[in-house]
Amino acid sequence: MNIRxxxxxxxxxxxxxxxxxxxxxxxxxFEEGELFCVGDNKCFVPEVNVYVKSLEDSYSDVYxxxxxxxxxxxxxxxxxxxxxxxxxxxxxxxxxxxxKERNITLSEMDTDKCxxxxxxxxxxxxxxxxxxxxxxxxxxxxxYEDYALANKVYDDITKDVNPEIxxxxxxxxxxxxxxxxxxxxxxxxxxADAIYSRISEGEAFDSIADEYNEGSESKYSFGKDTDEFPxxxxxxxxNLSKDEVSSPVITGEGTSIIKCISTYDREQTxxxxxxxxxxxxxxxxxxxxxxxxxxLYTDFTPDLWTTLQISDRSLDTDENFFNIYNEVFMVSxxxxx
Numbered sequence: 001m002n003i004r005x006x007x008x009x010x011x012x013x014x015x016x017x018x019x020x021x022x023x024x025x026x027x028x029x030f031e032e033g034e035l036f037c038v039g040d041n042k043c044f045v046p047e048v049n050v051y052v053k054s055l056e057d058s059y060s061d062v063y064x065x066x067x068x069x070x071x072x073x074x075x076x077x078x079x080x081x082x083x084x085x086x087x088x089x090x091x092x093x094x095x096x097x098x099x100k101e102r103n104i105t106l107s108e109m110d111t112d113k114c115x116x117x118x119x120x121x122x123x124x125x126x127x128x129x130x131x132x133x134x135x136x137x138x139x140x141x142x143x144y145e146d147y148a149l150a151n152k153v154y155d156d157i158t159k160d161v162n163p164e165i166x167x168x169x170x171x172x173x174x175x176x177x178x179x180x181x182x183x184x185x186x187x188x189x190x191x192a193d194a195i196y197s198r199i200s201e202g203e204a205f206d207s208i209a210d211e212y213n214e215g216s217e218s219k220y221s222f223g224k225d226t227d228e229f230p231x232x233x234x235x236x237x238x239n240l241s242k243d244e245v246s247s248p249v250i251t252g253e254g255t256s257i258i259k260c261i262s263t264y265d266r267e268q269t270x271x272x273x274x275x276x277x278x279x280x281x282x283x284x285x286x287x288x289x290x291x292x293x294x295x296l297y298t299d300f301t302p303d304l305w306t307t308l309q310i311s312d313r314s315l316d317t318d319e320n321f322f323n324i325y326n327e328v329f330m331v332s333x334x335x336x337x
Contacts, residue, residue: 033134035308036300038093045308046134047143051085052310053133054321065314082310090298095150098292104153106145114144117328124319132311147325157288158281165273172223172268174261175237178208179215181254192248192255199245205259214254221265223272233258 033045059067059081070077099105106114118140125133178195182188195212199205209218222228224238230251240246240260249256325331 036090036298038090038298039097039296041093041096041146043089043093044139046136046139047089048082048085048308049133049310050135050140050143050321051089052082053315054323055081055085057315057320058322092146092150094293094296095153095289096146097296098289099149099153101292102153102156104149104156106149106152110148110152111145113328114141114148117144117324120328121317121319121321121324124317126316128313129315129317132313132315143321144325148329151329151331154281154285157285161277161280161284163277165276167264167269170223170269170273170276171238171263172221172265172272173237173263174219174221174265175240176205176209176219176259176261177215178205178213178218178257179254180212180256181214185250188255189248189250192257196245196248196257199257199259205245219261221262221268223269225276 034042035045035048036043056068056078059077067077072080118137122135122137122140125135180188180192180195182191191212195208199208220228222234224234226234229237233249233251233256236246236249237258237260240258240263242260242263244260246256246258249258
């Protein structure tokens with residue numbers, strides 16, 4: 001793994017968007033084991049080790065341990081997780097600088113929770129885990145404090161975001177469609193008109209869909225902000241009543257005949273409200289954060305990056321840095337990033 005290249009890419013993407021004036025500097029004035037700094041905030045090798053192993057654990061829990069042996073778009077999953085770990089750490093360090101600017105600090109209760117989390121994680125590690133991670137109780141405490149402070153910054157920036165999202169804005173509908181493709185639009189239209197006439201005369205939509213649908217699927221559930229379909233298609237769908245069938249609708253993909261299966265799915269709509277609120281908060285945060293990081297600089301030590309090796313051994317512990325934080329700070333699933 002070219003970890004140095006991963007960091008350069010990560011730092012550039014995170015801190016150096018078009019028109020920004022960040023400085024990324026190669027330097028030798030670092031403490032032992034210091035990988036990079038964002039502003040005045042430093043990141044050390046054990047922090048990367050902990051993030052990588054915890055993220056590997058999280059993904060393995062969901063997708064199975066064999067995921068770590070696969071590649072996505074030609075890039076090993078382990079390399080992608082390393083890149084994600086670097087990105088998260090760089091963001092946490094940047095948010096620590098933003099906390100200073102906004103005079104945000106941890107309360108005594110916050111610090112106590114960080115101590116509890118660090119103690120719990122440290123006690124769960126075997127001697128071999130500790131050697132692999134190169135972690136100390138003091139650095140682990142600092143990591144939890146950094147992470148808690150970053151979350152506090154995010155909450156402060158997004159506290160005024162309107163949490164009210166109407167049912168109509170978040171509404172999820174389910175439709176069934178018959179998609180007809182082809183090069184000759186006149187022929188497609190004749191075929192679609194004939195199919196629509198048969199449905200209008202009482203033939204079952206399902207049976208005709210089985211015969212004529214050229215799409216990979218026939219049923220879809222989505223909200224108004226979906227990017228799966230063009231706006232004109234979505235508008236037609238949301239204006240249909242339950243069991244109503246549309247006349248042929250032309251899009252770039254082909255011509256569709258649409259049947260509304262459900263105009264409102266309560267469970268999916270509630271889930272979409274949570275997603276839309278998170279999107280609102282992310283947009284509010286990005287406005288502030290994006291402006292702030294324009295003036296930050298990032299330094300890193302190239303020699304350490306080129307020689308850094310993260311152990312392939314799975315940790316003995318069943319604990320996870322992020323899971324412990326969520327439990328100790330009582331972070332709900334809906335609010336997790």
